[in-house]
Amino acid sequence: MAERSAPLSRTEAPRVGVVGATGLVGRELVTLLAERRFPRRALRLFASPRAGRRRVRCGEAMLEVEPLAPPEADGLRNLDLVFLATPAGVSRRLAPACLGRGAAVVDLSSAFRADDNVPLVVPEVNGARLQHLGMKALDRGSGGSPGSGRAHAGSSWSGRGLVASPNCCVAIMATVLGPLHRAAGLDRVEATTYQAASGGGRAMLESLEREAERWTAHSPGARSDAPPGGPRADLGELLFNVRSHESAEDETGLNGEERKIVGELRRILDAPRLRVTATCVRVPVRRAHAIAVTLTTRRPMGLAGVRELLGRSPGVAVVDRDAGGRSPEPAWVDGRDLVEVGRIRRDPTGPGGRSLHLFLAGDQLRKGSALNAIQIAERLLADSAPRPGRDDAPGLHLYE
Amino acid sequence: MAERSAPLSRTEAPRVGVVGATGLVGRELVTLLAERRFPRRALRLFASPRAGRRRVRCGEAMLEVEPLAPPEADGLRNLDLVFLATPAGVSRRLAPACLGRGAAVVDLSSAFRADDNVPLVVPEVNGARLQHLGMKALDRGSGGSPGSGRAHAGSSWSGRGLVASPNCCVAIMATVLGPLHRAAGLDRVEATTYQAASGGGRAMLESLEREAERWTAHSPGARSDAPPGGPRADLGELLFNVRSHESAEDETGLNGEERKIVGELRRILDAPRLRVTATCVRVPVRRAHAIAVTLTTRRPMGLAGVRELLGRSPGVAVVDRDAGGRSPEPAWVDGRDLVEVGRIRRDPTGPGGRSLHLFLAGDQLRKGSALNAIQIAERLLADSAPRPGRDDAPGLHLYE
Numbered sequence: 134m135a136e137r138s139a140p141l142s143r144t145e146a147p148r149v150g151v152v153g154a155t156g157l158v159g160r161e162l163v164t165l166l167a168e169r170r171f172p173r174r175a176l177r178l179f180a181s182p183r184a185g186r187r188r189v190r191c192g193e194a195m196l197e198v199e200p201l202a203p204p205e206a207d208g209l210r211n212l213d214l215v216f217l218a219t220p221a222g223v224s225r226r227l228a229p230a231c232l233g234r235g236a237a238v239v240d241l242s243s244a245f246r247a248d249d250n251v252p253l254v255v256p257e258v259n260g261a262r263l264q265h266l267g268m269k270a271l272d273r274g275s276g277g278s279p280g281s282g283r284a285h286a287g288s289s290w291s292g293r294g295l296v297a298s299p300n301c302c303v304a305i306m307a308t309v310l311g312p313l314h315r316a317a318g319l320d321r322v323e324a325t326t327y328q329a330a331s332g333g334g335r336a337m338l339e340s341l342e343r344e345a346e347r348w349t350a351h352s353p354g355a356r357s358d359a360p361p362g363g364p365r366a367d368l369g370e371l372l373f374n375v376r377s378h379e380s381a382e383d384e385t386g387l388n389g390e391e392r393k394i395v396g397e398l399r400r401i402l403d404a405p406r407l408r409v410t411a412t413c414v415r416v417p418v419r420r421a422h423a424i425a426v427t428l429t430t431r432r433p434m435g436l437a438g439v440r441e442l443l444g445r446s447p448g449v450a451v452v453d454r455d456a457g458g459r460s461p462e463p464a465w466v467d468g469r470d471l472v473e474v475g476r477i478r479r480d481p482t483g484p485g486g487r488s489l490h491l492f493l494a495g496d497q498l499r500k501g502s503a504l505n506a507i508q509i510a511e512r513l514l515a516d517s518a519p520r521p522g523r524d525d526a527p528g529l530h531l532y533e
Numbered sequence: 534m535a536e537r538s539a540p541l542s543r544t545e546a547p548r549v550g551v552v553g554a555t556g557l558v559g560r561e562l563v564t565l566l567a568e569r570r571f572p573r574r575a576l577r578l579f580a581s582p583r584a585g586r587r588r589v590r591c592g593e594a595m596l597e598v599e600p601l602a603p604p605e606a607d608g609l610r611n612l613d614l615v616f617l618a619t620p621a622g623v624s625r626r627l628a629p630a631c632l633g634r635g636a637a638v639v640d641l642s643s644a645f646r647a648d649d650n651v652p653l654v655v656p657e658v659n660g661a662r663l664q665h666l667g668m669k670a671l672d673r674g675s676g677g678s679p680g681s682g683r684a685h686a687g688s689s690w691s692g693r694g695l696v697a698s699p700n701c702c703v704a705i706m707a708t709v710l711g712p713l714h715r716a717a718g719l720d721r722v723e724a725t726t727y728q729a730a731s732g733g734g735r736a737m738l739e740s741l742e743r744e745a746e747r748w749t750a751h752s753p754g755a756r757s758d759a760p761p762g763g764p765r766a767d768l769g770e771l772l773f774n775v776r777s778h779e780s781a782e783d784e785t786g787l788n789g790e791e792r793k794i795v796g797e798l799r800r801i802l803d804a805p806r807l808r809v810t811a812t813c814v815r816v817p818v819r820r821a822h823a824i825a826v827t828l829t830t831r832r833p834m835g836l837a838g839v840r841e842l843l844g845r846s847p848g849v850a851v852v853d854r855d856a857g858g859r860s861p862e863p864a865w866v867d868g869r870d871l872v873e874v875g876r877i878r879r880d881p882t883g884p885g886g887r888s889l890h891l892f893l894a895g896d897q898l899r900k901g902s903a904l905n906a907i908q909i910a911e912r913l914l915a916d917s918a919p920r921p922g923r924d925d926a927p928g929l930h931l932y933e
Contacts, residue, residue: 481808
């Protein structure tokens, strides 16, 4: 978990916006803002006017959702921190607009994840990339470059308070692989995923649930002859099935999710030549991913050392026959913050002492997306909060 | 599929027994015997007296199941061919007894799979191991060693008409990997599985189905707070979950299923030094497995060559964006004979031109168990059927 500095006073706390607040990830963001008592002076929720839902639960309260129609940026004034839980195309439009209006932005889409000027962050692993970023970005005119509070064209807003939160599988994997990389240097990573329906958004999750209802509605005798449960045709059958991730395959045969794993994992681990390969598969699980990982380290590492290291790594819980008496499972991490790792064993076919199998499970909506984004924001806040002896630092006036 | 010789006449056809006929695999065996018009003079079904079900469908007919109580072998007289769809402990008792009474035995359990004297066969891959076996084994006294029609202690019955059918994942994998091994020599195989509930027997499949019903019975509002669906506690939660295979882990951290994959794949491919590693996972699917395979060949092989080779391999269907417009899925092979293979692509982290990813799907009850066993028996029959110019071969009288 992110470390917390002393809480900000109410007047220092940021005015927070969540865009895409009615989606699965947006709702989880709002839930977590309440659950973690995220410091805030105001909280405003936004969604497309086409979103059916107009109220979202935040702790005990039900909050109204403001419709955000193009030009959406007009609605996003007077905010200090904006979470974009929006499709990549929307994030590309809104991020510069928010930055230009002086807000820091945590984007959960893939829009900026490959941009070398935008930090891609899992706080437990490369949270140091956030240091002073909040201050630099949000330092509206008090010593920064002239005009730094305005939007810039192209990617020149980069490094100015925009942070990208990674793909769900990457966030979950990096939490576990980061400590191993630091300790022994990763040489190769192979990920084979068991991905939940929530990663496909509310439509996919609800389609899976409808399939379960339809299957049950068939009398047992008729089931085996019954046609597949009748999900939305474009989503395909997922109940009692597994299928390749729906993202498009490129000419090398990789689907989009697999490409994200390769590129984003290298960035977060700051290991551009790390050999990464992945097979991404949807399974009929609601909101937690499991991932089978085979890896090779540069330096040998004993299994006991791996277990001990992961056992004291932030955000990680070692779960195996000795601890918990089971292996990591989606059902056990559903709605929880920690990433479980277990089945820590040698890959006997790999180079001696350097090849491992691990099995991970992590909640797709928590560490896989909303939790990681909020942890990023918590770090930004901690880094820009007043500290003893630093009263004159530019970060002081960030959230006035 | 196994090749068929000219059909046997009714009087030549064997008297067939299926032991364990009320289990999932046993019932599939009986279904397939009807569906494939397996030559038979008689068909008798057996199950433990504790089995609830006493009639099993065979084509249009419902057949009575005979209770088989210890000493079970007494009930197994006057049979020429016995399928043992029984737990390994039962198979160990019954196989020698059946052989001693003159029957050929196809055992679907793990009892004899590691016995070097018992052929472990996937007919498409190493069906040649069956040649003349039927004749030798069933040659009751007409030229064989004296007393060959009687049971022997220990494993001395080996090579005498006993054939083992492999683990479900192995049968499915070997069907696809066999041709690749023959063409380019396999050096390393990594299997990460998505295994169906049927592999855990009727109890696991029914537990999964009960979970779906209970989940649906909860009102949508109550679901998220509802306790897990309430499966049999010893089976654990499987609906909307994935979990490590339930077989026991040894000191190296491998579970029993993973050990089977390593040992049995080597035997079937006749590659004792093949490097094999596996991660075996149950998913909430009813009766078809999927398996992500990463492999390295000794000699380079182009992707087009792999696709072409697999496209003409018996028992295999290539399914990808170019053929079928989808990837292999359990839902598409449910109740079908072919093993689907797709997502044929390079593993870019492996040695150049020699490392591949494949994704397979195959029905656990068909190619994974019952179908493979019947294909073994079809080969035995074909090899022992009368052929022109071989009228005096001892095999002639096998099934008199």
